[in-house]
Amino acid sequence: MGGLKITDVSFSYGAKTALNGVSFEVKPGQFCALLGPNGAGKSTLFALLTRLFTTRQGQITVAGADLARQPRVALAQIGVVFQQSTLDLDLSVRRNLRYFAALHGLSGAQAEVRILAALERLDMAERADERARDLNGGHRRRAEIARALIHDPAVLLLDEPTVGLDAASRRAITNHVHDLAQQTGKTVLWATHLTDEVQDSDQLVVLHRGQILANDSCATVRGDRPLADDFLLRTGAAT
Numbered sequence: 432m433g434g435l436k437i438t439d440v441s442f443s444y445g446a447k448t449a450l451n452g453v454s455f456e457v458k459p460g461q462f463c464a465l466l467g468p469n470g471a472g473k474s475t476l477f478a479l480l481t482r483l484f485t486t487r488q489g490q491i492t493v494a495g496a497d498l499a500r501q502p503r504v505a506l507a508q509i510g511v512v513f514q515q516s517t518l519d520l521d522l523s524v525r526r527n528l529r530y531f532a533a534l535h536g537l538s539g540a541q542a543e544v545r546i547l548a549a550l551e552r553l554d555m556a557e558r559a560d561e562r563a564r565d566l567n568g569g570h571r572r573r574a575e576i577a578r579a580l581i582h583d584p585a586v587l588l589l590d591e592p593t594v595g596l597d598a599a600s601r602r603a604i605t606n607h608v609h610d611l612a613q614q615t616g617k618t619v620l621w622a623t624h625l626t627d628e629v630q631d632s633d634q635l636v637v638l639h640r641g642q643i644l645a646n647d648s649c650a651t652v653r654g655d656r657p658l659a660d661d662f663l664l665r666t667g668a669a670t
């Protein structure tokens with residue numbers, strides 16, 4: 432019941448079709464990379480998943496709840512890390528998370544337990560009282576991922592979460608989130624255009640011009656080719 436199911440979803444901006452009949456399912460505990468070049472439709476799909484936009488074409492089910500019919504139930508099961516950082520830079524990490532916990536109706540003591548657990552999962556507990564502004568980009572991102580876990584969602588959505596980070600931070604965050612899916616059984620949808628963030632055992636959905644070109648384990652999709660070559664061949668996009 433904890434997974435994510437997208438069935439025949441389409442979306443247009445006026446005459447411009449951004450998503451055309453997109454269907455795929457991600458099972459609990461699975462890390463799914465949504466790989467697509469610029470303009471593929473990744474952000475549009477994330478906007479639909481978070482109900483920033485709505486569409487009548489297709490169906491989205493989050494942990495068994497229909498996003499259109501039971502939006503509150505479905506959204507309560509989603510944690511999101513957007514492309515643009517949304518931390519309050521003048522607050523400490525802990526206060527950023529506290530504020531978010533309050534939005535989800537978590538009380539003081541309960542919130543503190545959840546905050547500590549989420550920060551520990553991201554190796555950020557010792558930075559809880561540092562101001563967000565004083566953290567490097569990688570640690571800010573980790574704080575945002577911890578924040579997205581506060582309400583214990585079944586599904587974690589991350590839209591190009593490593594944008595602007597150096598190689599070491601990218602790798603650390605990618606590894607943390609892979610571990611998270613495996614160890615907690617959460618469903619992860621990770622949008623990216625960077626092939627080196629995808630591991631062979633991941634589910635790989637390749638999106639191009641609003642359509643799905645491949646959906647299988649990364650190992651099966653790429654076969655004998657390095658993923659970067661395979662992606663280039665399928666989409667004509669350099670990584």
Ligand SMILES: Nc1ncnc2c1ncn2[C@@H]1O[C@H](COP(=O)(O)OP(=O)(O)OP(=O)(O)O)[C@@H](O)[C@H]1O
Nearest residue numbers: 444447448449467468469470471472473474475476
């Ligand atoms: N507000 C908008 N109005 C019109 N067209 C749009 C709008 N937003 C996106 N598009 C178009 O829809 C398509 C999908 O865009 P989207 O931003 O979802 O892709 P993306 O995969 O997230 O790309 P990127 O990696 O650049 O963020 C593109 O052709 C884009 O030009």
